[in-house]
Amino acid sequence: FQEYEKKWQKYWEEKQVFKVEIDKSKPKFYALDMFPYPSGAGLHVGHPLGYIASDIVARYKRIKGFNVLHPMGFDSFGLPAEQYAIQTGQHPAITTEKNINRYKEQLRNLGFSFDWSREIRTSNPDYYRWTQWIFLQLFKSWYNNDTDRAEPITELIKRFNNEGNININAACDEDTPMFTAKDWKEMSEREQQEILAKYRLTYLADTMVNWCPALGTVLANDEVKDGVSERGGHPVIRKKMSQWSMRITAYAERLLKGLDTLDWPEPMKEMQRNWIGKSMGAELLFQVEGLDVDIKVFTTRVDTTFGVTYLALAPEHPLVEQLATPELKEQVNQYVETAKNRSERDRMSDVKTISGQFTGSYAINPFNNERIPIWIADYVLAGYGTGAVMAVPSSDTRDYAFAKHFNLPIIPVQEGEHTDISKEDFDPKAGTMINSDFLNGLTVKEAIQKAIEFVEKKGIGKGKVNYKMRDAIFSRQRYWGEPIPIYYKDGIPYAFDEKDLPLVLPEIDEYKPTETGEPPLGRAKNFKTKDGYPIELNTMPGWAGSSWYFLRYMDPQNKERFVSKEAESYWNEVDLYIGGAEHATGHLLYSRFWNKFLYDIGYVSSEEPFKKLINQGMIQGRSNFAYRVTGTNKFVSYNLRKQYDTTPIHVDVNMVYNDVLDIEAFKAWRDDLKDAEFILEDGKYICGSEVEKMSKSKFNVVNPDDIVEKYGADTLRLYEMFLGPLEQFKPWNTNGIEGVHKFLKKLWKLFHDDAGNLNLSDAEPSKEELKILHKTIKKVEEDIERYSFNTSVSTFMICVNELSALKCNNRSILTDLTIILSPYAPYIAEELWSLLGHGTSIIHASFPQWKEEYITEDSFEYPVSVNGKMRAKISLPLTLSKEEIEKRVLESDSVQKWLDGKDPKKVIVVPNKIVNLVV
């Protein structure tokens, strides 16, 4: 394999074998992998898993006559390169280039059929010019809820001029004021731009952001996990900053609905649904006693309004100050301060402590005019709903706990299942209403309906849909990202002219933020437009470039458009997308958003970008341990370790084979182990093992290059598929690799003599050989079509075992076999194919059709069970009717023996499957 892998790599490259062009005579297939971020560590055996699967599908589809787009590229803007640059002063572009080259070399060694002529890099100006272009389109668009799509902002301005915004139903900021055409015309330029910002799909606004001091940048919600940054695990605090945002919330409903049309794993769809977090409810106004203000609350349980015993406001709520009565002002201020200073993380990790503060003010329950106290409580979140809740302790566990803690009244409004507040499983979502005047006796569902009608009729609120999802923060205070094509005139942001793109990332001498706290781009000299206006210093987040790259692959060199109409309409959407599940609420959601937007403005023809998605599972590391007897330099073998007091130490997995330690290598590993002594079992040192994440520090990283060197790329590819279902998380374990390696050798030997010369028979293939071949074709085809790669490899092994038992070396069998093999083990398949005397390296022959006539026999062996127990096997012709089968089975001696002279009460015959007798 060392020899012919090299040979074919060279051949494929020289002949550009996998280069693909639009070909309308063939159906298209777009097989895409999530492109990697080129990190300094290179690929480990886990990375190629998904690429192998998509490559198998790509090759299979080619053989089936599809024109296959199977590209690869690099998500080359990112944090690690920048952090490395800050430390070393080396330009991130240099590190990135170096890493990409290493990645490409490793990918090349694995024999993927990527069309490298379509390679893209997000950090390349020819690419990010179009990322900037899309940004500008978003800036120049607003979302019209009436037509349910994005429209040009120029249309909106026209309407403002004609009628103001009174009849406009748009996705816009909550605090957008109403104005007439006259008002609009009288506004200053600045005022108009501020209004437009409330409508634009990307806009500059003061927003509460997740600020990560250690990284010196803001993070999107999906980049924060448990109050710390996903990358690096640094603490994150909430801070108000002027930031660019993407109005993804405008698309919330469509992003949710679109999920139903997708062939994605259910958990993945569920994660996006949860993230979007749609809830239906109502907004309700509570008048404050003695003040001319209303408190707006959002509730999903408007039916329980008769049970409201207090209102609770988030500490950040704007009305807090106004509501605090003079006597309580000090306590209120103190409470608000403490709550604000508590980091998000504390607030989350400490959900059991109940805290709150009475404001001294009261509100009026609009349903029954009862007077209810207004509290401030940190269990109410400023960022969700209206930042205020109506508390119904009898129907909500949190309100209940709060009311108990502060001795507030509790009014039951439901009876039935789970409504008993003294019980542990208290969580009333069912039952009938009580103590609720006109709602009494209704079910929860009916009561909600009626209560909303009541609220709307009385004008004290309205039914409302609420989403958990927030707009996406789009500014990053970093160097190594796409510059935002915006300049400022009198502090007002304006879009770049599209003709001036790309706005190229300027050179700077250091990559840190400036002393004055400006983003790194603040260091750039003359970072101004040609008219001398200052340019935005923030850059785009990591997900910008990856949100549309699948479109650029269709037409990567186009200078006029991000993708030509022709290429876009031919390749359309991604037919198969393979990648990790960790992108559920990040990349996959943003890509769907941008694609829908581009669809709205007429640049792409499918609303959803990824028709079919598969999440490959992570390949974990399998760490090995040696057991040092505490205080000595003696190591005791795994099964004897209990007899000693030991400390396990990580052992480099490359020194361990089938859990047996290579003692010499171990001694040579580190200086302090030179004189190590060993307590062996059966003459061997057995290591312990544990499954952990693959990482350098755990000495469990397996480099694909090593495997390729020892066994070849074909073996590695087959083995990764053989390891188990693609979607599953599984530890890497080299133990079984010999099995697939042996299979390839066996196949090779089938058609070669001992001297290594091709040894083929040109005789007509026997019926038996054909049967094996076509059985394999049928099964392998079915398996690939349902993406079950592990079972299809097994099918292959059975095929070779059977052919080998027949000593089959038939040329025509080999030809067909090679075609089936090529998706899995491309090198060996191409080598065999060329040995057969076929000149080309792509196997153009179509996947041979399996034939029914080869797979059937003239008889079938029926398993026969009596009272559910298998008792006999009877061979019968296939052509028999149900009745005849029944008759022949009953007559047979072996069945008579089990029936013991009795007649069966019931006979069940399933043709081609089974016969069951009930006595």
Add this chain to the structure above:
RNA sequence: GCCGGGGUGGUGGAAUUGGUAGACACGCAAGACUUAAAAUCUUGUGUCCAUUAGGACGUGCGGGUUCAAGUCCCGCCCCUGGUACCA
């Protein structure tokens, strides 16, 4: 807590529609070839009883439906992924 996914030999896993559970591979054991080893080949390998023939048990636990359950239903246990004071 809530929402997903899962639990099958010594191990990774197979069983596609309710129809012979354990395919395929690893490991292990025995044998052939060899002076020997490696490689290769052959045979065996769920557990228990039995010399054999054969039998009993067996897919996390307890029930149920069915002629027939790894698969369907009810109630638990455990592992795992996501998510969370989301009103």
